[in-house]
Amino acid sequence: MTVGAATAVLARAGRWRWPEVVFWVAAGASWFVLPEQHLLLNEICILGLFTLSLDLVLGFAGIISLGHAAFFGCGAYIAGMLARAGYGDPVLGLVAGGVGAGVLGFATAFLVLRGSDLTRLMVTLSVSLVLFELANRLTFLTGGADGLQGMAVGAVLGRFEFDIFGAVAHAYSLVVLFVLFVAIRWIMASPFGVSVRAVKGNRLRAAAIGIPVNARLVGIYALAALYAGVAGALLAQTTQFVSLDVLAFHRSAEVMLTLVIGGTGMLYGGLVGAILFKVAQDTLSNLTPEYWQFWLGLIFVALVVVGRERVFGWPAALWARVRGR
Amino acid sequence: MLTILFDGIAYGMILFVLAVGLSVTLGVMNVINLAHGTFAMVGGYAGVVLVNRWGVPFLAALPLVALVAAAVGLLLERTLYVHVYAKSHLDQVLFTIGLVFVSVSVVSWAAGSQVVFIQLPEFLRTRFTVFGASIGAYRLLIIVICGVLALVLQGVLARTRFGARLRAAVDDPVVARGMGIDVARLFMVMFAVGSGLAGLGGALGAEILGLDPSFPLKFMVYLLIVLTVGGGSSITGPFCAALLLGIADVAGKYYLPSVGAFVIYSVMLAVLLVRPQGLFAPR
Numbered sequence: 001m002t003v004g005a006a007t008a009v010l011a012r013a014g015r016w017r018w019p020e021v022v023f024w025v026a027a028g029a030s031w032f033v034l035p036e037q038h039l040l041l042n043e044i045c046i047l048g049l050f051t052l053s054l055d056l057v058l059g060f061a062g063i064i065s066l067g068h069a070a071f072f073g074c075g076a077y078i079a080g081m082l083a084r085a086g087y088g089d090p091v092l093g094l095v096a097g098g099v100g101a102g103v104l105g106f107a108t109a110f111l112v113l114r115g116s117d118l119t120r121l122m123v124t125l126s127v128s129l130v131l132f133e134l135a136n137r138l139t140f141l142t143g144g145a146d147g148l149q150g151m152a153v154g155a156v157l158g159r160f161e162f163d164i165f166g167a168v169a170h171a172y173s174l175v176v177l178f179v180l181f182v183a184i185r186w187i188m189a190s191p192f193g194v195s196v197r198a199v200k201g202n203r204l205r206a207a208a209i210g211i212p213v214n215a216r217l218v219g220i221y222a223l224a225a226l227y228a229g230v231a232g233a234l235l236a237q238t239t240q241f242v243s244l245d246v247l248a249f250h251r252s253a254e255v256m257l258t259l260v261i262g263g264t265g266m267l268y269g270g271l272v273g274a275i276l277f278k279v280a281q282d283t284l285s286n287l288t289p290e291y292w293q294f295w296l297g298l299i300f301v302a303l304v305v306v307g308r309e310r311v312f313g314w315p316a317a318l319w320a321r322v323r324g325r
Numbered sequence: 326m327l328t329i330l331f332d333g334i335a336y337g338m339i340l341f342v343l344a345v346g347l348s349v350t351l352g353v354m355n356v357i358n359l360a361h362g363t364f365a366m367v368g369g370y371a372g373v374v375l376v377n378r379w380g381v382p383f384l385a386a387l388p389l390v391a392l393v394a395a396a397v398g399l400l401l402e403r404t405l406y407v408h409v410y411a412k413s414h415l416d417q418v419l420f421t422i423g424l425v426f427v428s429v430s431v432v433s434w435a436a437g438s439q440v441v442f443i444q445l446p447e448f449l450r451t452r453f454t455v456f457g458a459s460i461g462a463y464r465l466l467i468i469v470i471c472g473v474l475a476l477v478l479q480g481v482l483a484r485t486r487f488g489a490r491l492r493a494a495v496d497d498p499v500v501a502r503g504m505g506i507d508v509a510r511l512f513m514v515m516f517a518v519g520s521g522l523a524g525l526g527g528a529l530g531a532e533i534l535g536l537d538p539s540f541p542l543k544f545m546v547y548l549l550i551v552l553t554v555g556g557g558s559s560i561t562g563p564f565c566a567a568l569l570l571g572i573a574d575v576a577g578k579y580y581l582p583s584v585g586a587f588v589i590y591s592v593m594l595a596v597l598l599v600r601p602q603g604l605f606a607p608r
Binding site: 119 | 351357405408409412414415416417418419420422423424425426427428429430431434542546549550553586587590591593594597598
């Protein structure tokens with residue numbers, strides 16, 4: 001296959017399909033149709049972005065991470081501290097949070113390159129624990145257990161002030177999510193993205209055909225960290241508050257469940273999972289506010305015992321059909 | 326100084342008893358089990374019910390507690406865990422996190438979310454001084470019981486037929502099965518024993534560790550540290566790792582209270598980087 005033919009194949013694989021257009025039109029329409037749900041939809045957008053970031057690590061690079069909240073929290077704290085220090089411009093906060101988390105991701109990516117699944121799990125977990133302890137102890141920076149208070153977030157682009165109904169927050173998060181999604185969709189359809197998939201498929205063979213395996217893994221891990229950082233910064237800015245909760249273990253576990261519900265390795269899985277997860281959480285915690293975790297755990301157990309392939313076989317088949325056109 | 330060392334050893338011994346069952350599921354069966362702390366919590370709460378409510382003497386309650394936890398372990402192994410042995414690590418992680426969440430909610434629903442204590446008998450509350458170190462009878466009991474358990478385990482593993490079979494199954498399950506060893510049954514027994522030991526540790530250590538519904542989450546990390554630092558293929562590795570961790574944690578909390586758990590996590594990260602297979606594991 002010549003280079004030209006290969007480029008053509010990649011271009012064809014990267015073309016937009018009508019269900020995707022429908023999805024994004026529906027997402028945009030939600031702002032107008034469901035004005036009383038702005039707060040929930042804002043959370044869905046943020047969780048969607050965060051899950052998308054985990055999908056890059058888990059679904060595309062095959063790294064099981066139990067500490068992805070580290071990057072989310074890192075972004076949230078950076079954006080929060082900037083806003084408290086008087087640099088309240090939201091876009092500045094997003095960029096700083098994303099870049100900060102990305103740098104952290106780049107630094108820790110070298111730790112997850114070696115060892116077994118268990119080692120990687122422990123490394124990711126302990127990175128997030130170390131960050132949690134840091135945030136807990138460095139009270140003068142982070143506010144410790146009381147949370148980061150006194151954030152003054154400015155208007156988006158200097159024009160749109162955040163309101164209590166979450167209308168601006170929702171629109172802001174949705175736009176950021178869309179922009180970053182388009183970017184990652186483009187990246188994953190590029191030679192870089194395809195080679196990352198090849199690495200997950202078979203490390204040894206990928207190395208044999210000349211793909212720099214470690215460089216690809218470090219790259220995708222740092223990129224995922226950047227996305228998670230932006231998601232964290234979004235949460236900090238739209239809620240105007242950061243607490244230790246952004247780094248907590250259950251956040252890492254929840255984002256994993258969200259991704260698994262939606263399906264790994266498809267980019268859209270994270271977004272669909274976020275919708276299902278947040279709606280389920282909203283409904284269940286209205287029914288039994290205290291025992292939401294019970295249902296969450298039960299879903300985990302049931303999913304695995306029944307078999308993920310069986311439960312989620314049909315949407316994957318549907319997606320394959322859509323892609324195969 | 327000696328007191329801290331002594332308390333640290335007691336703490337480490339407890340951690341060892343809690344974690345030793347995990348080294349079977351993880352090191353031997355290659356199943357990532359994040360829910361092992363659940364069995365310790367089961368044991369702890371069984372101890373609370375037996376001792377505080379039914380008035381069973383503390384020492385008599387300990388074996389009962391181990392039986393209860395072993396029974397729960399056996400039940401879960403037969404009904405749920407068997408389904409995930411052959412699944413991917415991701416599935417195992419999801420499944421066991423799910424179990425932890427469910428157990429945490431069930432216990433906080435049944436027993437409330439406050440910290441509970443097992444009433445210790447009077448003779449365990451005394452302290453005496455040896456070589457200038459203040460030694461609590463309770464911690465001495467912990468060290469004796471856990472030490473004996475460790476020796477028994479090591480003896481069983483090294484000297485009995487059962488131990489030989491288990492070691493064979495560890496080294497190569499496929500060949501062991503070919504030699505007529507019922508590996509699945511062996512694992513089942515070890516799972517139950519491990520759960521029972523965790524339950525015993527939970528009840529015995531409730532006073533030191535603090536027992537509340539978030540126990541499995543809190544100690545998941547510590548148990549995994551023991552395993553990853555100690556390596557999963559022997560008894561001695563986790564034993565040394567548990568002692569080290571116990572002493573380091575107690576000393577750290579005493580001398581550097583402001584730094585807290587930070588040191589432990591950083592040290593573990595460093596160990597994982599230098600020797601991903603564990604500090605005490607054979608190469």
